[in-house]
Ligand code: FES
């Protein structure tokens with residue numbers, strides 16, 4: 021394969037790409053042999069516990085650390101003011117969205133705490149237990165301020181201000197109005213308008229947030245071990261905050277025990293931890309415990325939306341109207357901001373369908389709750405739910421089958437590229453093919469017949485569908501244009517080892533998705549190697565090329581393409597050396613399974629070990645004018661489109677107990693088109709894991725706050741997440757429409773499951789309740805809320 | 815804080831150590847540094863991440879104090895490598911683990927489940943594993959792997975029987 025040649029890639033003999041090969045590092049993890057950040061110990065390591073604000077909004081009058089300092093094992097007590105002496109404040113802004121307000125923030129609160137759980141002081145001690153003991157001895161004098169928790173209240177003219185220097189609590193507002201509204205108004209025969217509520221929930225990776233920082237005064241270098249998706253982002257943030265050069269900061273992400281976006285953000289307390297290492301010049305560690313995770317990890321969703329669909333009487337969709345309001349906490353989260361969840365709702369609602377007009381408004385309000393950030397599928401679950409719940413609601417009204425109404429309105433598979441009224445460009449989607457495949461996969465007709473029969477017997481089953489569009493492989497438009505130091509580029513380097521194996525260093529990361537496996541498969545096929553001979557390094561800024569890391573479903577698509585390019589170059593390099601040794605043109609040769617073969621005869625000529633042997637130890641056997649290249653690199657930024665969109669369809673089948681409101685999930689299906697599939701096992705598991713989290717949001721998960729801004733269910737006892745007992749089997753099928761924005765053709769698959777599952781489940785509940793004329797538009801749809809919707813509770 | 819002497823049989827080897835009376839067993843083992851399979855997540859008995867075996871039963875390592883394990887037989891996944899070999903292979907084959915954080919505890923629980931109930935069907939497996947959270951997989955592949963292992967163990971037993 022030479023250069024940018026897609027057709028040459030297609031000709032490649034693929035023995036790895038597209039195959040359900042087990043992940044090489046899964047064997048290690050299955051033995052329990054992993055090193056997560058909490059497992060790391062360093063000589064002289066000290067432990068940090070944070071004092072977190074017990075109030076949602078309070079002025080810090082004074083902090084007296086003297087008694088705490090006298091406690092056993094305590095080395096230091098530091099306050100926000102102490103850190104402010106060395107830290108520059110930070111604020112999350114996007115230059116292309118000047119209306120997004122930002123307030124300056126310090127690693128720990130300096131004068132005012134603005135949400136329950138915000139760190140205000142730190143105790144450094146010999147063990148975490150001793151640090152926690154000393155928290156009780158820390159004397160803080162507070163002046164409680166009025167808390168604003170409800171975003172509607174936050175936007176009222178007389179609401180207390182979250183940031184005194186701002187005129188109001190409106191963090192952001194955006195409006196879109198596109199299309200022919202007059203024509204739509206004239207043609208509309210049916211309008212379906214509903215009020216939706218999406219609760220706040222959070223990611224709950226089982227490994228909590230964790231970070232260790234150690235300053236090496238001899239090398240003048242800060243080393244950070246962090247449970248993160250994006251080591252280079254941490255490096256950039258630390259550089260900006262503490263005035264060090266980026267290249268003097270090494271950030272290592274060891275094994276990461278789940279992230280889902282939670283560990284994508286630059287948390288103030290984690291920056292504080294690094295500041296403490298710089299101040300004390302001692303290695304320090306912070307591991308969040310589960311209780312503080314609930315009040316300090318980012319939260320997500322949390323929107324109330326009024327949405328409307330206009331249609332003709334025969335179920336032809338005309339227009340969509342969305343008005344969304346969300347409270348984002350007191351801060352827009354650094355550095356990616358807290359605008360995406362809302363802005364994606366604004367631009368993606370109803371996007372699988374042909375619309376003649378669209379109108380939308382988004383308002384984000386500051387409030388005294390935990391900050392809102394990017395959690396798996398950012399905005400999509402809401403955007404998809406709005407369109408998908410409304411279209412099934414409309415179908416019930418016009419008495420159309422939910423499949424039929426979608427077939428009528430989905431953007432036809434042959435009309436791509438397609439641009440939505442909100443300005444998104446879809447390169448090539450396959451809604452109709454996916455829907456057809458789904459109908460077949462789930463045996464839709466049979467389920468409908470069964471449903472009808474069972475209803476006669478008083479058994480209420482529901483079938484709900486959801487079309488999904490997912491934003492993946494973001495280009496520079498996501499952050500670079502906003503002047504945020506988050507790279508849209510990823511890089512990969514491959515080098516030949518003396519034993520003939522290869523080492524690959526790549527800037528994407530792995531939190532369990534299988535990035536190691538996918539990259540290994542791409543390199544094995546493109547470079548012609550055995551996957552077992554490829555050692556892959558990720559997550560260490562000192563050892564991998566610069567790059568964005570893993571976010572926005574870009575690991576396989578963008579990282580995979582960087583790997584493809586590095587591998588193609590590596591193969592060329594090896595063939596040039598082999599050609600010189602065999603005195604034949606490199607074009608006569610090819611690489612397969614780590615060996616050089618003659619193209620014509622297919623005869624094995626030499627292997628990489630022999631090439632390494634000559635190149636490193638017997639270079640005199642090479643022609644004098646050949647200085648061989650023994651490593652290669654590849655870089656990729658997706659520049660063709662703003663994003664590369666994927667699509668799919670999901671369906672949920674469930675049974676509703678109309679007496680108790682309990683939902684029993686029977687089965688779930690997903691058809692996914694994520695372009696070229698590198699490994700169907702990985703795609704399938706990304707879908708399933710994503711669906712589980714979507715189901716959590718649909719039925720269980722909710723951060724419940726009281727009016728004073730106290731999280732009242734902040735523990736795993738009270739905050740419910742899906743267990744194996746409630747989860748159904750999830751069947752997956754694939755449609756493959758490779759993207760032409762890269763040679764590899766892979767798009768992302770990490771978020772589609774979460775994007776579509778809530779809509780499918782709520783639609784199934786509404787379908788089950790249809791005989792009672794009841795509908796629900798609230799997530800999570802708890803038994804109590806379902807009974808209320810059915811009018812069976814007061 | 816005063817420490818108490820603790821001795822136990824850990825993965826078949828007699829060990830002695832000292833622990834603060836308030837230290838839970840999972841931390842006691844984790845802080846030794848040589849048992850990477852031991853992890854905690856909630857530390858109050860909900861998630862199951864810390865599961866390990868005491869006197870042959872799978873228990874929550876975060877709900878037992880180290881001093882309560884004094885004189886007991888304690889096993890972690892490291893000490894159950896042989897017994898769980900087939901199950902681990904099935905987890906890899908079905909990609910029933912992603913980040914791996916829940917995996918050691920999940921394996922011990924699943925092993926105990928299909929040892930006690932070799933005929934467990936998918937529903938029974940789902941019930942049996944419901945005290946072990948996994949945030950990554952959605953459980954389907956885990957159920958597949960456990961079901962396949964249970965079945966293989968049944969067949970294998972049957973073979974042994976026929977062979978006699
Ligand atoms: S850590 Fe023990 S059950 Fe969660």
Ligand code: FES
Pocket residue numbers: 226277278532910911912913914915916917947948949950951
């Ligand atoms: S594999 Fe990550 S929590 Fe189960």
